Amino acid sequence: MSTPILHLDISRRFGNHFLKARADVPLTGITALEGPSGSGKTLLLRSIAGLEKGANGSILFGDIVWQSQNRFVAPQARRIGYVFQDTRLFEHLDVAGNLAYGHKRAGAAPGVLQIVSAALDLGGLLHRQVNALSGGEKQRVALGRALAMQPQLLLLDEPLSGLDQARKAEILPYIARAVQATRCPAIYVSHERRETAFLADRIMKIQAGQLSAPVECETSLPAVLTKVGLDLALFVDGHQTGLSVAAKAGTKHKIRINTDSAILSRDNPGQSSALVCLPVEIINVTALDAQNCALVLGGQGWQIRLVKSATICAQMQLETGQKVWLNVTDANLMPD
Known part of the structure; x- marks a missing residue:
């Protein structure tokens, strides 16, 4: 229907x-x-x-x-x-x-x-x-x-x-x-x-x-609540995030990211203030206009879309199939 x-x-x-x-x-x-x-x-x-x-x-x-x-x-x-x-x-x-x-x-x-x-x-x-x-x-x-x-x-x-x-x-x-x-x-x-x-x-x-x-609007990351010592934290593709929720370990949740806060890096940034930091694959890069490019990034069974300046894409030499690190400083837990 x-x-x-x-x-x-x-x-x-x-x-x-x-x-x-x-x-x-x-x-x-x-x-x-x-x-x-x-x-x-x-x-x-x-x-x-x-x-x-x-x-x-x-x-x-x-x-x-x-x-x-x-x-x-x-x-x-x-x-x-x-x-x-x-x-x-x-x-x-x-x-x-x-x-x-x-x-x-x-x-x-x-x-x-x-x-x-x-x-x-x-x-x-x-x-x-x-x-x-x-x-x-x-x-x-x-x-x-x-x-x-x-x-x-x-x-x-x-x-x-x-x-x-x-x-x-x-x-x-x-x-x-x-x-x-x-x-x-x-x-x-x-x-x-x-x-x-x-x-x-x-x-x-x-x-x-x-x-x-x-x-x-593809801004969702699938997360699993996992026990870390005495605490609980949400993990995406096996990587710990800075978010948690009052629920049972093993439950699945949805993290929505503010794509304006997403930063890409070629290498693992290590310890940072990012709420989400994990490796992703560039599935597609498309020029929107002379100033901006649309990127499709993928993980384990998910993908997100974001827009980056053509200058940044050129400086990082971003291309399909490339592995980069996604760093997100603004995210929110939303109903699945």
């Missing part, structure tokens, strides 16, 4: 800019939408949600026409969950009340609240007032409220923009876990590669007014 598709073929002028969005987005997992500020990311999300009527063209959710020359489906009929940059929680309600509000109005299945609450670890917050929550807790509740409606698509518009890097790293696994638990496809807007590298299954970009087709 083929994966359903969100078909986009719209154009819109806004201010002195023009956006042309033509792409087929798989309705599974998380698709990241990247682009500089003012490129039209929020405009595209609002058009998908039915909150913008000024775009020309068509939007289809599977076989259902949401927008065409002769048809425009109202936002409430599209069953979309929307998480904004600001949480927009109801301050007169506690956490349980915020979750129940959308759930009841949408007529969602009874078990959805329990699934969402468990995935986002909201059980201990249900009777807390909104103004007593931290910024990260508010974002988890906002995400939970959107998913409690049992939407058929989740849109997240830079939901972590007001948080520091530590809080972002803490919340990203919750987002991934909630999307998995509810099986709700999501489009996640960010201009920060770190977030999309940790979270996305695929990435599409807005550049010079054009939306690119989604490209798979």
Whole structure:
């Protein structure tokens, strides 16, 4: 059975800019939408949600026409969950009340609240007032409220923009876990590669007014939790990482790396502050343009993709089949 598709073929002028969005987005997992500020990311999300009527063209959710020359489906009929940059929680309600509000109005299945609450670890917050929550807790509740409606698509518009890097790293696994638990496809807007590298299954970009087709985001390393003396550590291909997790020895996990923090070296760097340091093979080197090259690196049954400057690739004389060392200083443990 083929994966359903969100078909986009719209154009819109806004201010002195023009956006042309033509792409087929798989309705599974998380698709990241990247682009500089003012490129039209929020405009595209609002058009998908039915909150913008000024775009020309068509939007289809599977076989259902949401927008065409002769048809425009109202936002409430599209069953979309929307998480904004600001949480927009109801301050007169506690956490349980915020979750129940959308759930009841949408007529969602009874078990959805329990699934969402468990995935986002909201059980201990249900009777807390909104103004007593931290910024990260508010974002988890906002995400939970959107998913409690049992939407058929989740849109997240830079939901972590007001948080520091530590809080972002803490919340990203919750987002991934909630999307998995509810099986709700999501489009996640960010201009920060770190977030999309940790979270996305695929990435599409807005550049010079054009939306690119989604490209798979390959930033995952398979890891096994192994006993080291009295401690536990995650190993990738037999090499110890600087990451661990509270789980049983022998369990398998997934490490997502921030490819912007990846450094290649021809020799083993020895002791370093890198969270991940291991030998890899260069599977492919492709020139993207005069400034950059795309690299595919592989290990034992896995591969990742990253972009390096053409200057670095030339200086290191990188080529297919070559063995190099991968050093990563920024990584996060994510749900498998």
